[in-house]
Amino acid sequence: MREQVVLFGGSDNTNLLGDTWAWDGTDWTQVADTGPEARATHAMTFDAAGQRILLFGGLSAPPASAALGDTWAWDGAAWTEVAHFGPPAAEAASAECDGHTVLLFGGGIATSSPIVPFGGTWQWNGQHWTERQDMGPPARMAAALAFDATRTRYVLFGGAGAPPAGSTDFPSLGDTWETFDPAAPSPVS
Numbered sequence: 001m002r003e004q005v006v007l008f009g010g011s012d013n014t015n016l017l018g019d020t021w022a023w024d025g026t027d028w029t030q031v032a033d034t035g036p037e038a039r040a041t042h043a044m045t046f047d048a049a050g051q052r053i054l055l056f057g058g059l060s061a062p063p064a065s066a067a068l069g070d071t072w073a074w075d076g077a078a079w080t081e082v083a084h085f086g087p088p089a090a091e092a093a094s095a096e097c098d099g100h101t102v103l104l105f106g107g108g109i110a111t112s113s114p115i116v117p118f119g120g121t122w123q124w125n126g127q128h129w130t131e132r133q134d135m136g137p138p139a140r141m142a143a144a145l146a147f148d149a150t151r152t153r154y155v156l157f158g159g160a161g162a163p164p165a166g167s168t169d170f171p172s173l174g175d176t177w178e179t180f181d182p183a184a185p186s187p188v189s
Contacts, residue, residue, distance in 0.1 A: 006031075006053050006074060011040045016061040020074065035079025036072045037061070041142075043095035047073070047102050050126050054082075054102055059091040059110075067091045067110045071129070086129025087122045091115070094145035096154060101125065103154055103179075108141040114168045117141045117161060137177040138162075141170075154179040 005023040009016065018038035022031045036042075042058025053074035060066050069089030073082045087093070090107030097103070102124035108115035119139030121132040137143075143159030156177040160170035 006044075008036070008044065008053075008055060008074070009039045009042065009058070016040050016059075020079070032074075032079065035074070036070065036081070037068075039068060041091040042068070043093040043104060043107070045095040045097050045102055047124065047126070048097050048099045049101070052076070054095065054097075054124060055079075056087065056095060056104055057090045057093055057107060065110075067108065067115075071124070083128055087120060087131075088118065090118055090141075092141035092160075093118075094143045094156065094159070096145040096147050098147045098152070098154065099149070103145070104129070105137070105145060105156060106140045106143060106159065114163060114170070115141070117159075117170075134179070136179075137175070140173055143173070148178075151178075 007021045009018055016038040019030055020032040020035060021028050036055060038061050039058035043056045045054055047054040055072045057068045060068055067089040069087060070081060071083040072079050087104055088109055090109050093104055093107030095102060095104045104122040107118050109118050117139040121134045121136060122129045123132055137156055138161060140159035140161050144157045146155050148155050158173045161173050163170050
C-alpha cells in the first residue's frame, strides 16, 4: 500500500487539468503529467482487488466539452487505459469499492441540453464493466457513494435529479439508498 491520496485533473476555473498529484499526509507532490486527457467531474475510487486507482468518464475540455466513457487505472507510477467500452459516456458518476468490486452508479449523459441524469449501475471485475440489473435509485448525478463494511452494503445519498419538463434546474435530492444482497454472508461481529 502506498498510503496516499491521489488527485487527478479537475478545473482551475479557466482550464481543465490533466495532472496527477499525491498527498502523503504532509505534502502534495505532482507524480505525473501524462495519462488520461484533461477532464473534470470524473469518478475515481481505489480498486482494492487490483491495488490501483480507477478513473471513469468525466467532461472533456472545450471546445468539444463532451462526456467521456473511458476507464483508466493508476498503479502508483503510470496511468493505463484499461477499458474504452462499458457504461455510457457520463460525467459526475459515483464510484466506490467494497474491497473486491468497484460499483459505478449514475452520472449525467450529454445527449441533449440540459444534461440527462443516468440511473444505471455497473460493476468492474478488474478487466471489464458489466451492467447490473438492479432495481434502484432514480437517475441522478453527483451523488455520494460509500461502502458500509460493517453492514456490507453500498450506501448512496443525494445528488442532482432530472429537471422537470421545460426546466433547466436540477433538483437536489436528499434520499438514501442501499444495496442489499440476501445471499451475501452476514458481516462478522
